[in-house]
Amino acid sequence: MPRPRKFVESDVVSSAGEVFAAHGLAAATLDDLVRATGLGKQSLYNAFGGKRELFLRALSEDREEATRAVSEALGHEDASALEQIRGHMLRLAIELSSSDRRVSLTTRALVESTGEDDPLSTATKAGIEQLAEVYAQCLEHAREDGDLPDDANVQSLAVYFVAVTRGMELLGRAGVGRAVLTAVALDALRALHGQRMEAADGSPSLRE
Template sequence: MPRPRKFVESDVVSSASEVFAAHGLAATLDDLVRATGLGKQSLYNAFGGKRELFFRALSEDRKEATRAVSEALGHDGASPLERIRGHMLRMAIEFSSSDRRVSLTTRALVESTGEEDPLSTATKASIEQLAGIYAQCLEHARENGDLPEDANVQSLAVYFVAITRGMELLGRAGVGRAVLTAVALDALRVLHGQRMGD
């Protein structure tokens, strides 16, 4: 009879996510053992191996990213464009924090090769899921008359995913809040039909 587990899977996945966000798939089993407190055999028994644990952590990170953007852009009495503006400015603050790690979703995006492999497939799914949330909010803005009828909601949605993921990487590289805020505000000008720098 197998011994009962003495760990909480979600805690292990969270700890592993920190390691993978810092090192990507190059993280070693020793890195994971140190972070999770589990032995190598226990990690294999519980998750099937390093790659399987990586994709489990990536899936959880994606759920959290989706939840956070959904909450930020959900109905709260503000107009759709005001919600996007508030979200972008909050991202500038969060991403400029010196102790904030890059999300595993963004790390996977950087490591993705674009080939038909599990990492690229998972990354593409993450982008599509996030873009879908932005698209919903932008579609409401168009219905309200805040965007022109011919606005390409789908491409604008992907644009905001690209801007926020880029802001996250810039923040990780040490770019400060003032610059990230300027990036966010410049990105928002696109919604008002202005060119960057106008």
């Protein structure tokens, strides 16, 4: 009897994540996963339980990576909280307009989630909450610094920024250019205190 092939789970999850990011959960096939991971179908089932379970594993890794990236972007002590958010949003406008950037699994899950009480929807909501908490902490610092009104709803604003950034990601994937994504980012920032943070020469069209 041949010995079972050894593999590194983290490598398999990472490779599967690339497949899911490219195709989504529904469209990705077991054959796609077999080609990407180098494991047979039975091995994938034995190790992870199935396609959906493997997606959830990859989604968990993606969620932690996304949270870590936002935490690092908003963790510079040499800038005010609002300056950190501004820099973060403008960098995202550049990064998300790249034609070769893949959609994150967090955003894929958000699009494919049914909203029902199932593991995918539960994991998706957990990802939103985790990202929102990072924004909320930064916005709370802004309120403490006097850059936001005392009655600002920090939690609501945090979820708002999650929604805007996920939307920017989908727009970038659809081919919307940097100029439009930058305008979206700046408009989101203006919503923090109801005034223009940067003069605009005009609103770019979706074709720019």
